[in-house]
Structures are given as C-alpha cells and as structure tokens.
Amino acid sequence: xxxxxxxxxxxxxxxxxxxxxxxxxxxxxxxxxxxxxxxxxxxxxxxxxxxxxxxxxxxxxxxxxxxxxxxxxxxxxxxxxxxxxxxxxxxxxxxxxxxxxxxxxxxxxxxxxxxxxxxxxxxxxxxxxxxxxxxxxxxxxxxxxxxxxxxxxxxxxxxxxxxxxxxxxxxxxxxxxxxxxxxxxxxxxxxxxxxxxxxxxxxxxxxxxxxxxxxxxxxxxxxxxxxxxxxxxxxxxxxxxxxxxxxxxxxxxxxxxxxxxxxxxxxxxxxxxxxxxxxxxxxxxxxxxxxxxxxxxxxxxxxxxxxxxxxxxxxxxxxxxxxxxxxxxxxxxxxxxxxxxxxxxxxxxxxxxxxxxxxxxxxxxxxxxxxxxxxxxxxxxxxxxxxxxxxxxxxxxxxxxxxxxxxxxxxxxxxxxxxxxxxxxxxxxxxxxxxxxxxxxxxxxxxxxxxxxxxxxxxxxxxxxxxx
Ligand code: NDP
Numbered sequence: 001x002x003x004x005x006x007x008x009x010x011x012x013x014x015x016x017x018x019x020x021x022x023x024x025x026x027x028x029x030x031x032x033x034x035x036x037x038x039x040x041x042x043x044x045x046x047x048x049x050x051x052x053x054x055x056x057x058x059x060x061x062x063x064x065x066x067x068x069x070x071x072x073x074x075x076x077x078x079x080x081x082x083x084x085x086x087x088x089x090x091x092x093x094x095x096x097x098x099x100x101x102x103x104x105x106x107x108x109x110x111x112x113x114x115x116x117x118x119x120x121x122x123x124x125x126x127x128x129x130x131x132x133x134x135x136x137x138x139x140x141x142x143x144x145x146x147x148x149x150x151x152x153x154x155x156x157x158x159x160x161x162x163x164x165x166x167x168x169x170x171x172x173x174x175x176x177x178x179x180x181x182x183x184x185x186x187x188x189x190x191x192x193x194x195x196x197x198x199x200x201x202x203x204x205x206x207x208x209x210x211x212x213x214x215x216x217x218x219x220x221x222x223x224x225x226x227x228x229x230x231x232x233x234x235x236x237x238x239x240x241x242x243x244x245x246x247x248x249x250x251x252x253x254x255x256x257x258x259x260x261x262x263x264x265x266x267x268x269x270x271x272x273x274x275x276x277x278x279x280x281x282x283x284x285x286x287x288x289x290x291x292x293x294x295x296x297x298x299x300x301x302x303x304x305x306x307x308x309x310x311x312x313x314x315x316x317x318x319x320x321x322x323x324x325x326x327x328x329x330x331x332x333x334x335x336x337x338x339x340x341x342x343x344x345x346x347x348x349x350x351x352x353x354x355x356x357x358x359x360x361x362x363x364x365x366x367x368x369x370x371x372x373x374x375x376x377x378x379x380x381x382x383x384x385x386x387x388x389x390x391x392x393x394x395x396x397x398x399x400x401x402x403x404x405x406x407x408x409x410x411x412x413x414x415x416x417x418x419x420x421x422x423x424x425x426x427x428x429x430x431x432x433x434x435x436x437x438x439x440x441x442x443x444x445x446x447x448x449x450x451x452x453x454x455x456x457x458x459x460x461x462x463x464x465x466x467x468x
Contacts, residue, residue, distance in 0.1 A: 035375070035447035036130035036218070037203045037294050041210035049213035053297055057178050060309045063316075063421060064174055065093045072317055072419045097179075101172025105180065112235040115144040117226065124282040127291035129218055131200035132377035137230050137285055142278040145239050152243060156250075163250035166243060167319055177308060181301030185212065188228065188295050192216035200378065203294060215296025229295055234281065237307040242267075242274050244312045248319030260322040261330055262414040266314045269337050269411050276345060283352050288440060310425055314415050317422040323415055333410045340406025347392035347400035354388045363391035371458075373451035387448065387455045396461040397441075401433040437462055 041049075062077065070076040081089040121140025128134050155161035166173065189212055196202055201218040205211055220228040245267045253259050277284060284290060293299055325333070353361050354368050361368060369390040376382050392399035408429040415422035441462075445452045462468055 035443055036201075036378075037214060037292070039203055039205060041205035041207040045205075046207040046209045049207075049210045049297075053209075053213055056301070056306060060178075060306065061095060061174060063309070063313060063424065064095060064170065066421055067316055067320060068171070069093055072321055072421050074419070074421050095171040095174050097175040098169065098172030101169045102176045102179075104169065105173055105176035108240070109180070109236055112144065112148075112239060113231065115147060116140070116231050116235055119143045119147070122282070124285055126219075126285040128377060128383060129198070129201045129291070130378055131198065132379040132381055133198050133201060133219075135219055135227070136225065137227055138225050139230075139281040139285070141234050141239075141281045142275075144235060145242075145274070145278050148239050149242065152246070164247050164254050166240075166247035167251035167316075170316070174309065177305040178301075181297075181305035184232065184300040184304060185297040188215060188217065188220055188300050191220055192295075197221040211296065213297045215294030215299060218294050220295050229290060229299060230285070232300060233289055233303045234277075234284070237303045238274055238277060240308050241311060242271055244308060245270050245315045248312070248315035251319040252322055255320070256322055258322075260318060260324050262323040262325050262416075263315060263318040265325070265330060265334060265337075265414050266318065266411055269341075269407060270312075270315075272338075272341055273407065276341070280348070283348060286352065286355075288436065292440075292443065310428060313424050314411055314422050317415050317419070325414060333413050336413075337407050337410030340403045340408075340410060342403070343392070344400055344403030344407060347403060350391040351388055351393060351400075355386055359386055363388070366390070369394065371451050371455055373448050375447045385448075387451060389455065389458050394459055396463055396465055397456070397459050398433075398437050398463050401437065402463055404433065405429060434463075 038045075062074075066072060066074055066077040070080070084092070116138075119140040121138045121143060124137050124139045126135045126137060152161065152163075156163045162168070192202055192211075193216070196217055197220050198218065202216050203218075204216060205214070222228075249259060249263050249267060252263055289299065350363050350368075354363065354370060359368055359370055359372075368388055370386040370388045372384060372386055374382050374384055388394070396402065405426075408426045412423045412426040441452075441456075448455075
C-alpha cells in the first residue's frame, strides 16, 4: 500500500513541539497556487491606486508650500487654500519649474547612472522569482555613495560648490523629480508590454490603473545587469538622502549662524540608515521591494520623487525652523533611535544568515530553530527554504518593522510637537509597514501553505508581543 501523502500525515499528528520543528519537512502548499503579486484587481484596489497616483504628488507639493509659506503649519495652509479657493491658491503658491534645477537633476541622474554602470562591485544574487528566475546584480552602491559624498565635500571645501545648493533649489527640484517619476512609471508600463525582460514574471491584473500603480514587470532591465529597481531604489533617491541632509544643515547654518543639535541627530540617524543600506546592499536584494514588488508607479515614482522629499522632511523643517533639544531630550531620542536601529539590523541579519548558511549558524548563542519548508515556482520546480522560529523571528513575525518604526519615531521626535508636518515620515512608515504585514503574510501563506500556518501558530504576534 502506498504511504499517505505527507500533508495528510501532518494533519493526523498533534502540533509539533518546539524541539521537533527543526527536523520537520512538509509538502509544498497544495493545491499549488502562484504566490506572486495578485492577478486580479478589485474595483476598490483600482480606485485606491488612482487616488494614490493623484494624491501623493499633491501631498509632497503641499508639504513644500506649507514649509515655504506657512511656517510649517498644515492647518494654516489648508485654511488659506479653503478661503482663497483652489485655483487662486494654486496660482499663487504652486512651485515653478526652473531650467537650472531641471538641468541639475538630469545631470544628477546621468552621474549616478554612470557610477552604477562603471564602478566595480561584487556580483550578488537575488531571490528566486515566482516564475523561477534567479537574477544577478552588481552591488557597488557603497562605492557610489562614497564617491558622491567625497566629491561633494571636496567641491564645497574648495569653494566650487555651495553646500546649501539643493536646499536653495528645492522648488525646481520638486517639479523635476515629479516629472521624471511619472516618465519612469510610464516607460516601465510601455516596456512591460513591448519589451519585457522576463515575460514569465509579468503580472496583469485586468485593470490598467492598478497595473500602472503596482507595475507589471517584476525586474525590468536593460541588458543583463542594468536593473531598473536596484538603480532607482538605491541610487538617485537613497544616495541623495544624505546629500539633502547635508544641504539643509548648511542652509540652517547660513540662515542662523549655527547648527542645532536636533538637525545633527537627524543627520546621524539618516546616515546610519543609508550607510547600513549600502553596506548590506546584498541583503536588500532579498527584501520585498526587490523580490516581490513589481515595477510601476509605486516603486518608480516612489523612489525618485517620494523618497527624497518625504524621507527628508525633518531636515527641511529644521533647516528653516531650528529646534534646540535639552540634554535629556537628546539622550532620550538618541537611545530610542539607536535601539531601534540595533533591533532592525539584528532581526534583518538573523533572517539572512540562517538562510545563507542553511541553518548552520547560531542565533543568540544557540542553534537556530526553523521550519524547513518547500514551495513551488510557476515553472513547476520545487525549492526549499527556511522559516526561522528563534531569535527575533521567534519573538514576533515582523520585529524588524518594529525597529524601523522606533527609528522613524525618533527621527521625527527631534522636530518637537509644534507641528504635524515633520511627523509625516513616521505616519507614512506606520501605514506602509502595517499594510505590508498583511499583504506579505497573505503571500507567504500562499507560498508556504501549512508551513506558514505552523510558523504563525509557533509565533503568534505580528509586531509587538501582547499588543499586535
Ligand atoms: P522582510 O525583510 O521582513 O521580508 C519578509 C519576507 O521574509 C517574507 O516575505 C518571507 O519571504 C521572508 N520571511 C518571513 N518570515 C520569515 C522567517 N520567520 N524566517 C525567514 N524568512 C522569513 O520585509 P521587507 O522586505 O518589507 O523589509 C526589509 C527591511 O526594510 C525591514 O527592516 C523594513 O523595516 C525595511 N523597510 C523600510 C522601508 C522604508 O521605506 N524605509 C519600507 C519597507 C521596509 P520569502 O520566504 O519569500 O523569502
């Protein structure tokens, strides 16, 4: 008699004890379902996508108007818009494009593209895609970041460049990044239809709006290595992040004759985050952005327009309206931010190391506990993966997000509580990460089936034990 299938055996057995987990192997999710991005968009998803495409650019422009004309007060900005009427308000306050800023931004893109293409770097491997493709990437981001910053500092010290240049041209740059972001999202859409890099990894939802927002291609490329995602997510936006900080810090100095402790603390937090990103660029290839999100407006416009404007709101605010923290406030915010970073890095590292060593490592000084599970790609092949059940991943299923939220909170807290606007980054991160938890768990459940349920029953908290 043929033995019963493994899935049946599992359902007949009592739940595994903790010590059993490490040895357990189960069947792939049955019935098999593709675990990539959704292939059907509800009317709500399409409507929400349209709303985000229209609202996000208005949001970032509204922030600039608030900082430039209303002392950072969103309520004053909104009440003026209401009393003036939208058309007259827009005519009076909307940012104007400038040739200088547009040319500067185009040169910036070209410079980063040249560094990305020409600088040497190790060849790293991403994550298996739902269709079964395994892509290679040149990870030279740290070198690109260093070259860019060294050149900037040398140019500033030799008097060739005003460090506050970006801050002084923020208005024109806001237009330039938006225009490029929309062009990029439009181009990605056309390319997905006429010249896809990996046709089998495309996803169509039946809604053009949802496809524009969420993207069709998973990893659009020029040639073998020139990857749209890694370049745009990693270079023009993230390399610029610390340059923008530097520029608004110089702007504060030029405007007030001193540099506040609050802006220096934000600079420190951002620099740690950015340098960590580049040191661990290889790890980034196996995160959700790179391995699961498709390339459309969300990632394209998001990385070139949203990231450099919303993620730097604190320095834009402090550069104009300095806040001086007391010693105790500074220590409190530094402790929370650095604690958040330690949690973020340690959790991300644990997941990466347990998988890259196939479980042959130690987590918190002990052998890791994990579920060895199998999943299938669309080409019918079966693969193995590990779900870590100890360390941070045994404490909560998304402890790395908690670390990120602690950092985001600290970055905003240095701006004080007078205005809501500099807190936008924290609210955005809270929404995006809470939503990501839900959509990631839905995908993992499709990918790993019973093994995911088993993991969830072992680790019942999503973010913070006893709360959520
Ligand atoms: P994760 O790094 O948490 O990756 C989630 C994936 O990890 C899952 O889809 C699954 O993928 C795998 N996984 C889930 N549970 C386990 C487990 N127990 N053991 C091993 N693997 C597991 O998510 P993100 O990519 O969203 O985030 C990466 C980092 O980036 C986080 O620290 C986050 O805070 C940060 N982030 C920052 C943002 C920003 O704008 N500043 C935005 C979003 C994220 P699979 O099994 O398919 O490999």
